[in-house]
Amino acid sequence: xxxxxxxxxxxxxxxxxxxxxxxxxxxxxxxxxxxxxxxxxxxxxxxxxxxxxxxxxxxxxxxxxxxxxxxxxxxxxxxxxxxxxxxxxxxxxxxxxxxxxxxxxxxxxxxxxxxxxxxxxxxxxx
Numbered sequence: 001x002x003x004x005x006x007x008x009x010x011x012x013x014x015x016x017x018x019x020x021x022x023x024x025x026x027x028x029x030x031x032x033x034x035x036x037x038x039x040x041x042x043x044x045x046x047x048x049x050x051x052x053x054x055x056x057x058x059x060x061x062x063x064x065x066x067x068x069x070x071x072x073x074x075x076x077x078x079x080x081x082x083x084x085x086x087x088x089x090x091x092x093x094x095x096x097x098x099x100x101x102x103x104x105x106x107x108x109x110x111x112x113x114x115x116x117x118x119x120x121x122x123x124x125x126x
Contacts, residue, residue, distance in 0.1 A: 021095030
């Protein structure tokens with residue numbers, strides 16, 4: 001499985017960006033998906049996750065109310081809509097596939113995910 005993340009770039013404080021994660025296989029629709037990020041000098045952290053059907057989502061407290069995760073299983077794609085961006089959102093963003101198929105609970109640890117995209121850089125300038 002290959003995951004291709006895109007949509008990163010530079011935005012001003014308060015601006016918006018939409019990230020996309022395209023999967024190479026249709027089977028990804030059987031798995032939960034997540035977005036993580038890693039800022040310079042910091043550990044990778046969970047941002048948002050979505051169950052395979054899209055019925056369950058979960059967000060880190062730091063992005064709750066500003067970011068929205070969604071998926072289109074017909075297009076094998078997961079999205080992360082980021083609004084009201086803040087300087088602390090600056091990071092490389094990674095999409096990942098949960099290692100467990102058919103799960104309904106969104107998992108938040110990096111160890112729970114087995115396939116990762118290459119990352120896309122988001123820079124928020126003030």
